[in-house]
Amino acid sequence: MATTKGTKSTKVGTRVRGGEVRVDLETLKKTVDEGLGEARTAESADALEAVRITYLGRKGLMPQVMKELKSVAPEERAEVGRLANSFKNELAALLESRRGELNGAHSASDEAPVFDFTLPGQGSRRGTRHPISMVIEEAVAIFGRMGFTVAEGPDVETPYHNFDALNTAAHHPARDRQDTFWLDDGNLLRTQTSPVQIRVMESRQPPVRIVTPGRCYRRDTTDATHSANFHQIEGLYVDHDVSLADLKGALAYFAHEMMGPDVAVRFRPHFFPFTEPSVECDFSCHVCGGAGCRVCKGSGWIEIAGAGMVDPRVFERVGYDPESTTGYAFGMGIERIAMIRYGIPDIRLLYENDMRFLRQFS
């Protein structure tokens, strides 16, 4: 290799003043040939490794070429870069296959142990949430964003809290033995979670802003849509300036959050003993968008909640001033919402605890 004064040839070009290397194509081509030759003729794994370090190692020749690329004559620069890159790939592949050869008599492709990425993963799996508690939790969270907190009460209630305090007439059929489960101590299984509202109002002054999820009981014969044991969530907001329009706003927000942003609400007048005015609240069908389908029985609307402005006689019962106090209350069936939301056709599925059913929810 030619050497001129003040310069020294290297494997990739010519070292000039101060150790800087000027890469040139011709030298590089030669080095490439040498490198591939060394790789082909290496006789041990160690020798192969030495080849790799010489050419591809962190301080090897090829990184050096790439570093000095800017010093290459402009007309050669692209070619040098291309050659260096293709050499790197070619040498790496060659080293790999040679390593395989040296490791045994077989070729790399049918010998290297291949990890089976398709094996099932391991480790404990998360369990599933029951659709009823999922709906309760979501409803609680939605009303929680409006400042409602959860209140609880007993399943076994006094007739006073379940009926009298809620302004239910002494001969209202809801009290009948054919509708309500009575117990031998004169108490009953609550038919709604409204008695919790009474208990909270008895224990504190307004403002009251609660939701009361819980289990209720009615003497229904079980079929696809009725269960003697079911869940409700009720809400109560009592303050000094609450209106029916506020109720509609709160239920509209709930409808959007629970069933989807395009779901609308509408009110129909109704009768409940403890609210006046009373309304039933329909949600527009989230399946058909109101056009009518099987879920909404063609009407475009689904009856979801009963609601209204708290009857002043209820406020009197709990010792609030019926004149200065106003408030709204609402209630809805959890199973019904779960069935509509998840398309569950039969309420009994919710209480059969079939893993094939439960696994669908998480």
Add this chain to the structure above:
Amino acid sequence: MKLPLSWLREYVAVEAPAEEIAERLTFSGTEVEGIEHLGAGCEDIIVGEIRTVTAHPKADRLRLCRVFNGTDEVPVVCGADNVEVGAKAAFAPLGATLPDGMTIKQAKLRGEISQGMLCAEDELGLSSDHGGIMLLPPETVAGTPLLEVLGGVETVLELEVTWNRSDCLSVIGMAREVAALYGVELKVPQPVLAESGKPVAEWTRVEVADAADCPRYTARVLTGAVLKPSPLWMRRRLSCCGVRPINNVVDITNYVMLECGQPLHAFDFAMLTDSRIVVRRAATGERMATLDDEERELTSEMLVIADAERPVAVAGIMGGAGSEIGDSTQTVLLESATFDPALTHRASVALGLSTDASHRFERTVDRSTTEWASRRAAVLMSELADAAVAPGMIDVQAEPETAAPIACRLARLRAILGVPLEHSEVLRILTALQIPAIDAGDDVIHVVPPSFRPDLKIEADLIEEVIRVHGLDELPAADPIGRIVVDADDARPRAVAACRDHLVGLGLSEIMNYSFLSSRALDRFGREGVAQRVELLDPVSADHGVMRDSLIPQMAESLGRNVTHQELDAACFEIGRVFFRENGAIGEEDRLAIGIMGRAAGSSTGGAPVTPEATFLRLKGVLEELARVQNVRDVAWTPGDDPAFETGWCVALSIDGVVVGRAGLLTADIRHNWRIQNPVALMELKLDSIISQLHDTTSFTAIPVYPSVARDLAVIVDEAVQHGDILRVINSVSPEELTDIGLFDIFRSKEMGNRRKSMAYTLTYRSAERTLTDEETNSQHAAIMDRLREELGAEIKER
């Protein structure tokens, strides 16, 4: 309630289509649940005249008729009992289509040709009556289309009248609603009587024992009544309303009830002992046969209409069989009265007898309609039964209560509704509803509730009237305002929600069971709590007869049912309430139950059987981890005793010395009920014991600076020595530098000898002040080993 539109339109001139009226009613508080078109599909049906009737040669129950269809006589085979020569009946000729879509074709019935069909009302979709073919008045002409005879297709609205609106349980009441909604006039007919003969007071007397039970009782006497079927138009209207026509006199009482809401009763006057009426409580044990031929035992909580000797009707509910209107009836006592709603309701429930009359009385019948109804019925009886009406009406009534006037303040109304309604609109609505409203100035309207609206008692009731007629669709939805109630405390429900999340994170699936089950299902798990069980007074079925006192039985059953669907692996939890008697009262408590069966989801696919140990320890691991994340330390597991669990596999769980639950392996006997092969580990504890630490009390400890030293040792001990014993001994030495004790292997071998086992531990030593030297660690480790040898007779192998 069923409302035929043609009847409604007699009182209110609204020509709007049924669907529109239905919509208006639904959005003003009376939901229309359905619209029926009775007679639709009967276009091909005609009047047939039965010319001859002969026996079918091969079938006892069939008859051969010749039916004249207006042009020809055709052979018809018929199975009904009421075919008679000369009768006119609904007839479907060959080629006719019935409302259900069936087309009449020539047929051979047991060898006899039939060219058409004589139809029953239910086959024509006109009612549910299948008592025989539909007979038509004798004057109808064969071949006339049936719909022409019936007056066309009748549209019937099916209404859901709310409990408070007794005034809507009649055609006139609904006409009043429709008139208000459409702003048109309500036209109620004023029946005019022609009376004759001796006055009613000479016929009968009425005595009311207690006006509170019966605020008003009126009686009329009608003589010379001719019993026969009612005219077709009346029978059709009754049928449309779901009331079966009987005879003209009874039909008229039902017709007038449907029309104005006042139930009426007609007695056969000849059957009233001493010709008089006594309204009184029944004597306890008094008996009577009601119209439905049931012998009923009465109590003093029931009001009866009696004659001089015995009850002839249960007031407001049902008449007695003894005074029933029949073919021999000539003189009729017509009752129009009102009864106490609560009393009527209690009697109806006690007798298990609900009728159209009791349905109305228990919701309040308007006293001011009582006389109108009596007069209306008397006029109809004179017209349709040729009866003569005795002059006068006996009318026993207490002083009517005057309804208190209600002030409706517009400012209040607007505040409650959140709608700026105009003064004039409020007045318009109240007036349209026939609620007298007086403008008292200062934006206050005074209202005197009319007698037909006993539900209007306070201002809020009027506010509802206004908004339901004004329409709720214009009600704005105000953006919700988040309001924080600062002292509201819901830490417990939030802790329960967190507990649920933890359990799901630990791989458990949440289940839910009913709060009631059968005694038998509870018995299977032990009977010691039988006396404390809470039974339902009126369970829907014996399968749901008793409140659960434990979550374990249903947890086991849920796992078992899954096994029957080849779901052999399950890990579940339930958070639910149990019920029990405690100090004479019924108590309730939230519990957490966990059930583990088979392999964990996501575990390796080894084929080894699932051992009782592994199952039990999985359960324990779940509880330990739950306790850890809930900040509940030191759940103690001590041997327990429970008939549901295998001996030796049952523990009591306690926290701070208080028993809070139990755990164990389900007995093989119980597992066998569902053929569960794998061991089943179950646990139940008081929910509040595991969520008692609501506030996080974690405080930071400095992270160790100096390295730790780990030393293994194998402790060879008798089988009787437990892990807990070894821990206790190690902890009794417990040098400050011992920071962790980890069990990593249990091993048994022949060399160790029978009844011996090796338990291998890693002990970790670390000092907070310095790097421990080998010598220090060795001496501490040696002290521990010595103590294990001394106290447990352990043989120790260092590793």
